[in-house]
Amino acid sequence: MKSPSQPRDRGIPEATVARLPLYLRALHGMAERGIATVSSEDLAVAAGVNSAKLRKDLSHLGSYGTRGVGYDVEYLVYQISRELGLTQDWAVAIVGVGNLGRALANYGGFVSRGFRVAALVDADPEVVGDTIAGLNVEHIDDLEAVIKRRGVSIVVLATPAAAAQEVCDRVVAVGVTSILNFAPVVLSVPESVDVRKVDLSIELQILAFHEQRKAGGPLMAVDSQ
Amino acid sequence: MKSPSQPRDRGIPEATVARLPLYLRALHGMAERGIATVSSEDLAVAAGVNSAKLRKDLSHLGSYGTRGVGYDVEYLVYQISRELGLTQDWAVAIVGVGNLGRALANYGGFVSRGFRVAALVDADPEVVGDTIAGLNVEHIDDLEAVIKRRGVSIVVLATPAAAAQEVCDRVVAVGVTSILNFAPVVLSVPESVDVRKVDLSIELQILAFHEQRKAGGPLMAVDSQ
DNA sequence: CCGACTTTGTGCATCGGTTCACAAAGGGAT
DNA sequence: ATCCCTTTGTGAACCGATGCACAAAGTCGG
Structure with a gap:
């Protein structure tokens, strides 16, 4: 009953959607610096994620990379923008x-x-x-x-x-x-x-929790070793 | 009589930590309205989560509820505050x-x-x-x-x-x-x-993604490429 | 003191997401 | 054209989080 007219899987995982803006920002920075193509490894570092995760994320949009080369920066910017709906106002x-x-x-x-x-x-x-x-x-x-x-x-x-x-x-x-x-x-x-x-x-409270743990609170039995 | 479960499991899941501040806020509101005890069901509704999840989250801090009754609001506020490290400045x-x-x-x-x-x-x-x-x-x-x-x-x-x-x-x-x-x-x-x-x-970009999807529906025409 | 009732705490199945590891795909050199 | 090298795309194992469902634990009325 579903329309198979879409070439790409429309069910993009929520976790992936949340990272696409991150990739987009990194790509914009690269485009500004005149970088034409980028490998998943380099882009992953720029976005602060693991490269396998990045590749899997991008694979949900389609197959936009070139093996042995990487991704075309401009093209990828366009594809992610379109997917996120940023090509409209x-x-x-x-x-x-x-x-x-x-x-x-x-x-x-x-x-x-x-x-x-x-x-x-x-x-x-x-x-x-x-x-x-x-x-x-x-x-x-x-x-x-x-x-x-x-x-x-x-x-x-x-x-x-x-x-x-x-x-x-x-x-x-x-x-x-x-x-x-x-x-x-x-x-x-x-x-x-x-x-x-x-x-x-x-956000501050979450930081405080971890900070407290690091500091080793008074009543705290730290299980470090 | 409080159970001797003081230094409970210190390995609190990250997802739980992120929700504790939410519970804390709901509890503060209840304390202000003079509510003395609350069931996991009511607190879950106030915090916008599932009650089973809430009980599991709280169980990571210790066994602070009373079966058949619920949780003492003041006591739970104190326990969560302490866990998050909010009892210090x-x-x-x-x-x-x-x-x-x-x-x-x-x-x-x-x-x-x-x-x-x-x-x-x-x-x-x-x-x-x-x-x-x-x-x-x-x-x-x-x-x-x-x-x-x-x-x-x-x-x-x-x-x-x-x-x-x-x-x-x-x-x-x-x-x-x-x-x-x-x-x-x-x-x-x-x-x-x-x-x-x-x-x-x-955050806005994530909203735009979902908004676009809603607006377009399953048969949304997307041009080629 | 007992039995009905309420609500917690948790075992278990499940699910979504992450990571590893590698075959497949493509480019470039010769 | 062929081989080698790089890098993608993905199957599969793994891991943490979620939600169901229920026994255990406690309250309360009689």
Whole structure:
């Protein structure tokens, strides 16, 4: 019942998807330095992964390498970009223009790869109307209208924790299915909506755990040898 | 009566460590709402995970639940905090006080759980000497001195990509072994140093991949090549 | 004190992902 | 054209994480 028209396997493992942007960045750097072809070994080192893993990852996209030679940098950049959907233009809205939202609006890494900050939204009347990173901050009451008017398909939540779920519900109601959440809450969304979470304090806590272990805590029975 | 399972298995799976902060946050919320005990089912829902997974995760810390009842919220908060090393005070330095570094310095989530921003460092003479979030911004030339003086054990890198590796090398040289890196580069560090990476543009790219797939559906036409 | 009920802790099957190791494929030299 | 050298692409073993399902352990009402 499935359409066999696709030459490539469309079931790319999640772990692979998460690494493709890494390869892409390394490849961009190489392209800028005028490198035309690269071996899996060199690219793996540049991306900080094992070369067998890299080859298996790329094999999920298709057979784009040349044995005995390696991969054509430009071509691979194109293929990965296309696979990730970066050949199209994504309109992103940032909701919550506090310190973090502001930083995100100004973050160069967004625009650089197919993403465009298309709207800034906040609830604070003090901030609404300000121009940040060349964009006018709009009022949260107009959230739905702004999303539709600007064709926003990805929403970045940088609101306080207490407001995140409500904003989330509203953007989901107008059809947004991709959300990047910086608020420290577990969002509840329909199955069809994709939420990714970035939590700064969780990362620190994980570091603290390992740091504590290294340091050898007071009540700790270290099993080293 | 607590069971004599104090120094429980110290080999806690990485995946479990990554979820403990999530449980901790949910538990804090419950403690604030006056909830005394919680079942694995309820806590799992609050943390957005499967209850069997939660029980297995907690079992790695010890046997802290009571069958037929659940877990004592306060006690579990304490146990997880201790395991993560949050019962001690961690001095964090933020290097790079651009938009992102500023946002991090003001981010409440840091201080709230055992972390203390102990120093801000930047290379820009325009910024050095400013007071941000109650802290004086110090010059990058004094990096090593500041780290030693303030007892910094975790460094947050919020510098431009080009500067990250050099700063990293310097902090590693004075003994820092835990780094949270926001710069879009692969840092090379000795085996003993722990680096965690947060990359905003990578998260967006992963979202774009799934969004593209949703939008296109199984019969999406993709041109040849 | 007992028996019904609740919920934990875990053995086990399973799954996705990683790594190894090598045959197959291609380029370049002669 | 043929041989040698390099590097890809992948089968297969391995490893850690997940989720099911249930016995064990404990509570509570009567």
